[in-house]
Amino acid sequence: MSQPSAPFRYHSLQVTFHWLTALLIFVTYVIGKVMSPISNQDASKIAPLTVHMLIGILILLILVIRFIALMKFPRPARAANENMFLYRLAKSVHHTLYLFIFIMSVSGLALAVRAKILQAIFGGGALPEDFNYLPHAVHDFLAPLLLMLILLHIGAAFYHQFIVKDNLLARMGYGK
Ligand code: HEM
Numbered sequence: 001m002s003q004p005s006a007p008f009r010y011h012s013l014q015v016t017f018h019w020l021t022a023l024l025i026f027v028t029y030v031i032g033k034v035m036s037p038i039s040n041q042d043a044s045k046i047a048p049l050t051v052h053m054l055i056g057i058l059i060l061l062i063l064v065i066r067f068i069a070l071m072k073f074p075r076p077a078r079a080a081n082e083n084m085f086l087y088r089l090a091k092s093v094h095h096t097l098y099l100f101i102f103i104m105s106v107s108g109l110a111l112a113v114r115a116k117i118l119q120a121i122f123g124g125g126a127l128p129e130d131f132n133y134l135p136h137a138v139h140d141f142l143a144p145l146l147l148m149l150i151l152l153h154i155g156a157a158f159y160h161q162f163i164v165k166d167n168l169l170a171r172m173g174y175g176k
Pocket residue numbers: 014018021022023025026066070076079090094095097098150153154157158168169170171172
């Protein structure tokens with residue numbers, strides 16, 4: 001139920017981290033797709049792999065901060081005239097987005113440890129011949145599902161903005 005004192009929009013910290021996450025996921029995703037066909041024996045893989053991993057870790061850190069912020073700041077009121085089914089669906093999509101981002105980051109980290117990628121990059125060793133490990137399978141499997149969920153989320157935001165015309169985007173923007 002919406003509370004009478006609930007704010008109209010998310011806290012500016014949450015807004016900043018929401019858009020920063022969106023940007024970082026986009027960059028990480030594109031780098032992931034571009035670098036994965038490159039052979040592990042090709043030295044040109046090291047740079048994109050390093051950037052991909054560093055941004056991936058940053059995304060995980062921001063996710064933790066967002067979680068704390070979710071508990072600390074009051075939640076905005078329910079979107080005007082939104083029915084219960086759509087409200088619950090939106091909530092489940094938001095939770096699943098958090099979960100998928102978490103699993104993507106943790107499986108990436110697990111792969112980095114399992115395949116000794118950090119030693120290879122920073123200790124001057126070589127990457128393993130391939131990344132045929134379980135965390136890689138999880139990472140690869142989840143990537144398109146995360147993408148689909150993000151597209152659904154963006155579609156829902158556009159549906160609100162341009163069809164329902166309730167200016168939902170302003171809830172994820174700055175202002176009073
Ligand atoms: C990687 C991309 C994205 C992710 C992971 C993401 C994730 C989330 C999550 C988890 C929430 C719930 C609020 C929170 O916990 O902070 C949210 C809210 C929201 N997002 Fe995104 N988002 C992404 C991109 C976008 C884009 C591109 C748009 C607009 C086109 C958008 C529009 C919104 C809006 C309007 C809300 C507020 C919904 C409401 O008030 O119920 N998001 N997003």
